[in-house]
Amino acid sequence: MIDLRRLADRATLEEIRAAMDEYAVLVFRDQPFANDEQLAFAQRFDGALHTKTGAAVVGRNRFGNEALTDISNVDEGGAIFSPGDRRRMYALGNRLWHTDASFEDPPGRYSMLSAKVVPEVSADTEFADLRAAYDALDGGTRATLEGLRAHHSIAYSRMTLGFEFSAEERERLPGAVHPVVRTNPRTGRRSLYLASHASRIVDWPVPEGRLLLRELMEHATQPQFVYRHAWRAGDLVIWDNLATMHRGRPFDDTRHRRELRRVTTLDVSPAA
Numbered sequence: 001m002i003d004l005r006r007l008a009d010r011a012t013l014e015e016i017r018a019a020m021d022e023y024a025v026l027v028f029r030d031q032p033f034a035n036d037e038q039l040a041f042a043q044r045f046d047g048a049l050h051t052k053t054g055a056a057v058v059g060r061n062r063f064g065n066e067a068l069t070d071i072s073n074v075d076e077g078g079a080i081f082s083p084g085d086r087r088r089m090y091a092l093g094n095r096l097w098h099t100d101a102s103f104e105d106p107p108g109r110y111s112m113l114s115a116k117v118v119p120e121v122s123a124d125t126e127f128a129d130l131r132a133a134y135d136a137l138d139g140g141t142r143a144t145l146e147g148l149r150a151h152h153s154i155a156y157s158r159m160t161l162g163f164e165f166s167a168e169e170r171e172r173l174p175g176a177v178h179p180v181v182r183t184n185p186r187t188g189r190r191s192l193y194l195a196s197h198a199s200r201i202v203d204w205p206v207p208e209g210r211l212l213l214r215e216l217m218e219h220a221t222q223p224q225f226v227y228r229h230a231w232r233a234g235d236l237v238i239w240d241n242l243a244t245m246h247r248g249r250p251f252d253d254t255r256h257r258r259e260l261r262r263v264t265t266l267d268v269s270p271a272a
């Protein structure tokens, strides 16, 4: 069985990239990463790491490294967040369909999520294949999308849930503009690029753009495009943010501990 902690040969790493290009989500069982091993693997696999994935605005990173995102419902002392904790409110936004760091430029490319503590109740993650969703669009819609760009903002997506940011926090989260359709440079395959962070279509009236974005989100998250992952401790799941959306499914997070750690690479030109 493959041990990603020790995997360093270029040919195998490129095989994983080729598999990512084909499947967009890969599940590796029994990969007990330490934090530094997870960071090192992500760099060996895909180069530069993303350090601006949003949460820094609402609290200190408990690992002291902004490249390691805490996808957990516990505080620095290991206690489960109380229901009204602001960090919990912020994290609940991960239950909206999204791509990681689409509100930054460059955005996130691959995310690697390592499961440490998984509750007995189901606390799954769903992934939607935005390449299949693009392929299933009719020709008229594809023509409409040609050349369109969307503005992505985490302040926007969190505000749709009623989360409030201070003026200073909003200033630190200006958002970013990205094309609505992206092409994988290695395969030539096209994909929608969507997220609940998408706040408007550039140069369109805001309501019209939001309606189009909603329509596309509904289309792209139909069951035939979705894979649901049931976590086991030790899983490492890698997904391509440029080809998928994902969301955490609801569970009683005020009673059950759930701890995962995520590293996301930057969408800059690949090293190889």
Ligand SMILES: [Fe+2]
Pocket (backbone or CB within 6 Å): 094, 098, 099, 100, 246
């Ligand atoms: Fe995410």
